[in-house]
Amino acid sequence: MALVVEVVRSGFVESRHLARMLTLDAAGRPAETHGAVAEPASPRSAMKPLQALGMVRSGLRLSGELLALACASHAGEPFHVDGVRKILAGAGLDESALRCPEDYPEDRAVTDRGRVYMNCSGKHAAMLATCVVNDWPLESYLEPPHPLQRAIRATVEELTGERMPASGVDGCGAPLFFVSMLGVARAFRTLAVSGEGGVFDAVRAHPQWTSGTHRPETALMRALPGLMVKVGAEGFQAFAYEDGRAGAIKVEDGAARARTTLTVAALRSLGLTSPELDELAVQRVYGGGRPVGELRIHPD
Template sequence: MAAAPVIREPRHAPVAHVVRGGLVEGVHYGSVLVLGAEGEVLLDVGDTEAAFYPRSALKPVQAVAMVRAGLPLDGELLSLAAASHSGEEEHLDGVRRLLGEAGLTERDLRNVPDLPFGAEEREAWIRAGRAPSRLAQNCSGKHAAMLYTCRVNGWPLEDYLDPGHPLQRAIAATAEELTGQRIARVSVDGCGAPLFAVSLRGLARAAARLTTAPAGTAEARVADAMREHPETASGSTRDVAALMRAVPGLLAKDGFEGVQVAALPDGRAVALKVSDGADRARVPVAAAALEWAGVDGDALKGFTGTVLLGGGRPVGAVSAVPPLPAPGAAG
């Protein structure tokens, strides 16, 4: 296992331009790594070796650790365990089912109360006069799965978010195994769960290990659940679900602060971080990285540029900049 990635201010590079009326109005910086099927580096932009927090992009790895520890889930509920869900009714019902199977309720959750993540769901929640809740918070599926894993193993429930808890130690060990490197630092994610700093190389390597794992393993079960139920892992209108639908066999997961990881069944993988956390740059940069990985550009047409409006009509776009557009890529 490699040493922990170096902790430093990342040496990001330009990855996307904000172009309005033919003028570059802004620049998004970031780092991007593309790995080939044998783990070889196809593209390395910015600082892919520095330690960073993958945020929710590490949820598939956390779910693998829980399945290894006996979490008895597959299909939609396992996809929900790795989700940053939108708070749609099927998500909320799924979390209730998950808790019910473990003999638990929403009161056992220790994530922070919040409004739903999806814009439409959040507006409807507010119109109904509903207060923030742990169930609606986008990580409630992961937290319910953590509690279920503790119940299966007879571990304490009250302090399941403590980094020293047996569950969190198991998750940390799995993160180090799949990324192939020591964790550089431990902090706390927005939902209250432990957060592990790795590198983009480690994150890409972990995603590739999920998609290339033998059938029936914990890694394959998580990857299959998310690919078969992309709307459960995110939301029916979310770009990550659309990307998995558009590219056959693709496993993809986003994370707050402009993080994206994706891997194909043969092990080709991409990982990226947009330094200012902008989703409008994350999506086109991810599409450009996937083209470098060999994904057909036709499948990515809807993801290559975020349209900018002026007076209600298109006047520009946010799009990836060289060297990200692959040689020979259209437009």
């Protein structure tokens, strides 16, 4: 059965979110499942580490913070924007080559708008850099038949162990894959165990580059230094620990607020914990500037 995340305010349950969860133990065996985890889901940006590995396999030469930025759904903080421009400059390009939509950054201290501020611009810059390395066309780099996208799809199918039953267009314009949660968790585990391309190490070592300084997934990775977490839109999140324990969660109605509660529960079910993680387990509801409730998983 699906999990139920309750939003409790002043002792009253005012909202409920249904969710799927799947975890794998260190040997890759399913440890806990809730909901229709075998059905195709849309992981959205949670697929970016897999896309980044596809680019690395195709010759992308990035490491450290910039490789983490290639996996990012970033907040548009100044260091994110500078990093995107650095990736582009390294390929002899500027932000006019980006084909992601223009956007405002999440960082409210920045009021500029443009493609470089869009949260997926790190991935797009890395895609363009990969095209330059291979002398592939730049204008059409987002089209499914493009050599870049074919290489990425092959990597996604290999790591998930699934042929894509369907594909679409993500919010940034890049191809979007639909896979099972088991496939996503399996792929994240492979990234952790193999260490291929340095993707796992880059994300967990530089969480603020993959996300943002004050984002919940950054806090999760800082709470467990051996952990990689990647968020996706519409309530998706996937993770892997350095020893191969892994998992994925999906909030059925797409509510982002339930993701951290579910991810902490998934980590705890695998025996992963720390004092910092215990603090993140309590997601508070506020009224008048003070805590008046919390998010919790229904005990049944």
